[in-house]
Amino acid sequence: MTTGTTMVIGGGRIGTALARQLHAMGHEVVVLERDATCVARLAAQDPGVRVVQADGVDPSALEAAGIRRASIVAAVTGDDAANVVVAALARLEFAVPHTIARIVDPAHAWLFDPSTGVDIAVDQAELLARAILDRAELRGVPGA
Amino acid sequence: MNVVVLGCGRVGSGLARELEARGVEVAVVDRDQAALDRLGAGFTGRKVLGTVLDRRVLTAARVEQADALAVVTGSDEVNAAIALTARRLLRVPTVVARLYDPRTAEVYQRLGVRTLAPVSWGIQRLADLVTASPLSSVATLGTGGVELVEVRVPALLDGRPADELEVAGELRVVAITHHGRTTLATGASPLHSGDLAHLVVGVASVGRLSTLLAHH
Numbered sequence: 001m002t003t004g005t006t007m008v009i010g011g012g013r014i015g016t017a018l019a020r021q022l023h024a025m026g027h028e029v030v031v032l033e034r035d036a037t038c039v040a041r042l043a044a045q046d047p048g049v050r051v052v053q054a055d056g057v058d059p060s061a062l063e064a065a066g067i068r069r070a071s072i073v074a075a076v077t078g079d080d081a082a083n084v085v086v087a088a089l090a091r092l093e094f095a096v097p098h099t100i101a102r103i104v105d106p107a108h109a110w111l112f113d114p115s116t117g118v119d120i121a122v123d124q125a126e127l128l129a130r131a132i133l134d135r136a137e138l139r140g141v142p143g144a
Numbered sequence: 145m146n147v148v149v150l151g152c153g154r155v156g157s158g159l160a161r162e163l164e165a166r167g168v169e170v171a172v173v174d175r176d177q178a179a180l181d182r183l184g185a186g187f188t189g190r191k192v193l194g195t196v197l198d199r200r201v202l203t204a205a206r207v208e209q210a211d212a213l214a215v216v217t218g219s220d221e222v223n224a225a226i227a228l229t230a231r232r233l234l235r236v237p238t239v240v241a242r243l244y245d246p247r248t249a250e251v252y253q254r255l256g257v258r259t260l261a262p263v264s265w266g267i268q269r270l271a272d273l274v275t276a277s278p279l280s281s282v283a284t285l286g287t288g289g290v291e292l293v294e295v296r297v298p299a300l301l302d303g304r305p306a307d308e309l310e311v312a313g314e315l316r317v318v319a320i321t322h323h324g325r326t327t328l329a330t331g332a333s334p335l336h337s338g339d340l341a342h343l344v345v346g347v348a349s350v351g352r353l354s355t356l357l358a359h360h
């Protein structure tokens with residue numbers, strides 16, 4: 001992974017876990033979350049992680065939070081449309097080198113395309129299904 | 145020309161009917177049947193029931209073959225995401241999105257999407273109207289230094305040429321509405337009492353136009 005700030009958009013369960021791991025690995029990380037309650041919880045749980053209350057689909061908020069210095073933007077909100085918009089702004093407007101976006105509903109996967117600025121799309125349903133099958137196979141569950 | 149309208153709320157349904165009235169082939173998409181019913185019995189365009197984030201729904205509405213797309217659902221995020229994807233991935237030639245936040249317009253313009261913030265636009269327009277002088281400002285051109293205004297031609301200017309209302313570099317009559325018909329004007333075009341004269345005016349010269357009208 002490259003050095004430089006990683007900007008995580010969305011401070012829910014996934015954003016929180018991602019920010020915590022990045023921080024533990026010694027990376028500089030900033031989380032943007034629009035809900036004040038989530039921001040407060042995140043700040044209390046992980047004092048080392050920088051949290052900004054801001055809407056990640058707002059270009060000026062992204063700029064104010066330092067997106068021009070980010071080497072990675074990870075859009076992991078629970079809203080697929082917002083994740084696409086964040087990735088598009090990050091890549092096409094702010095020229096962020098790496099963009100990663102979370103797919104909540106597999107039916108929306110087609111929106112996550114290099115032409116809209118998404119480098120890596122992570123389909124959570126597919127990922128979890130595969131993880132379950134892998135673990136079942138390791139345990140020797142019949143049929144897996 | 146064929147246009148797909150995504151979202152059939154008040155704006156979407158009204159837009160679809162207006163486009164149809166202009167002879168445009170229209171398809172409308174909404175996830176709510178009751179919303180599609182707003183179009184009324186007179187609407188002959190295609191109605192597609194489904195969520196606009198589903199590619200199969202867009203394909204059913206023939207977005208890939210459309211000349212233009214208007215994205216007017218109630219969600220800024222959905223409108224922005226679909227507009228960007230339609231323009232950049234599906235290569236729809238003209239894409240217009242309704243976004244409530246007007247500050248983002250320039251950014252989306254750079255990304256190939258035209259945007260309209262109707263609430264903000266309406267507020268600007270209302271503010272213009274309530275503060276306007278008897279000269280009714282119709283539009284602000286470019287970055288705001290020039291106004292398009294319309295004035296009722298006073299009786300004393302009846303039969304006079306349009307250039308009586310012109311000052312080089314400050315005021316110019318661009319069109320005249322006479323008996324309900326608007327045509328481009330030259331300096332020699334005759335003015336008639338009660339006509340609507342359409343002028344472009346430098347903002348600094350608005351007072352001068354008022355003076356000219358008062359003197360006539």
